[in-house]
Amino acid sequence: MSKLPYDKTSVVTVIRNPVDRVFSSYEFSVEVAARSLMFPNLTYATEVANRRPVSVEKLGGNTLDIWPWKYLAPWMIEDLFARKNMREVKGEDLIKTNEPYNMGDIVMPLHQFINDPIALDLVHNGATFQVAGLTNNSYSKESNDVRKCVLKYQTLGEYVLEVAKRRLDGMLYIGLTDKHKESAALFASVVGDQVISKLAQSRFSVNGSTINHSKLIDPFRNSSSKTETTRKLVKLYEGCIQRSLESQRQRRASSVKYITPVNFTQESRHQVPKRIIEEIGALNNLDMQLYEYAQLIFEKQKQTGSKKVITEVMSYGMLNALYAASWKHLPFALPFLVLLPFIFIYVSSRTKRSKSKL
Numbered sequence: 001m002s003k004l005p006y007d008k009t010s011v012v013t014v015i016r017n018p019v020d021r022v023f024s025s026y027e028f029s030v031e032v033a034a035r036s037l038m039f040p041n042l043t044y045a046t047e048v049a050n051r052r053p054v055s056v057e058k059l060g061g062n063t064l065d066i067w068p069w070k071y072l073a074p075w076m077i078e079d080l081f082a083r084k085n086m087r088e089v090k091g092e093d094l095i096k097t098n099e100p101y102n103m104g105d106i107v108m109p110l111h112q113f114i115n116d117p118i119a120l121d122l123v124h125n126g127a128t129f130q131v132a133g134l135t136n137n138s139y140s141k142e143s144n145d146v147r148k149c150v151l152k153y154q155t156l157g158e159y160v161l162e163v164a165k166r167r168l169d170g171m172l173y174i175g176l177t178d179k180h181k182e183s184a185a186l187f188a189s190v191v192g193d194q195v196i197s198k199l200a201q202s203r204f205s206v207n208g209s210t211i212n213h214s215k216l217i218d219p220f221r222n223s224s225s226k227t228e229t230t231r232k233l234v235k236l237y238e239g240c241i242q243r244s245l246e247s248q249r250q251r252r253a254s255s256v257k258y259i260t261p262v263n264f265t266q267e268s269r270h271q272v273p274k275r276i277i278e279e280i281g282a283l284n285n286l287d288m289q290l291y292e293y294a295q296l297i298f299e300k301q302k303q304t305g306s307k308k309v310i311t312e313v314m315s316y317g318m319l320n321a322l323y324a325a326s327w328k329h330l331p332f333a334l335p336f337l338v339l340l341p342f343i344f345i346y347v348s349s350r351t352k353r354s355k356s357k358l
Helices: 018-038 042-050 054-059 069-090 110-115 117-122 126-132 143-152 154-169 177-199 226-259 274-283 285-315 335-343
Strands: 009-015 173-176 203-206 209-212 354-357
Touching (some): 018 110, 018 274, 042 069, 069 117, 110 274, 117 143, 154 285, 173 177, 177 226, 177 285
Parallel strands (some): 009 173
Antiparallel strands (some): 203 209
16 A cells, blocks of 8 residues: 555545454355355366356456455365265264354354464454555565564564554545444545535546546535535435345355355354454454554544545545446445445546545
8 A cells, every 4th residue: 555656546444343354254254165065076166166257257256356255265165065075974964053153064163263374364453464565465575474474473463553553544534344324424424525516517538438427416416515415425325235235145045055054143143152252352453453543533533534534635636436447356345335436536637546445
């Protein structure tokens, strides 16, 4: 991120509760891997996974192409088939528990997942390492060596945390995943009115086509106030998230049928022993601190941060990332990012800014 031109780039990010993020990483890894159980064996499943049908390019990519799932999913696929083969060899129903996160006869138990070296490398403190640019998907050649050094000498993690905090300080906006709606409303109220007021007159060309922004904001032309504009943007967000959640439910249902009776829900998370929750927190100590820091920033944005953001929006133009860059490979873009076509827009003919999301 530090290599991006400061005067031409705005960065926003959304920070998630670290414990929830680990649960989600585990659940999604299992969900994606479970789809492979429709195939007769691991070899065939791997061959299918390595194919890239034409539709993938058109629809926006494959989960197995996206970090960190391109590492986590194959690992989990191999593990699921190993457990399936073991059940078939023994020829008996081995399920001895009704705890979804501890059904070791079917899927890797959560406690085993969080202590595996792969999870230690790719999952724990992932937000801190990602913001600091130290994942194994980073552009810096030194990132892997630095990360491994931090994993070995954990006291060095505090230095990485400070780098991550400074980067959050320099971002245009920080949202919180567990406050989706509030994040969307705050973001819209902070910058929506200023950009929308200029949007109707702006035009620019992308790939030979002229984009007339006035058509994009017809629903907002009659907004009588900033509050009304925000309300409409949030209403749009609510419609988007409902569709997104329904799509997610359908996708998960089609996957978990291969690992019945495993079924991850918010309620079943409460069955996980407290000691495991505490262990997840300890393993993600850096992320816990970064999350607390992000919460402070979020509260500041609600109180005094609007001036900073509005100043940046008014001082520099923003090239709408929806048209200027491909988002097709971003995994699980947060639903409120649907607001960006109406917010991060080119508003100045003198300068251009592009947005990047970590």
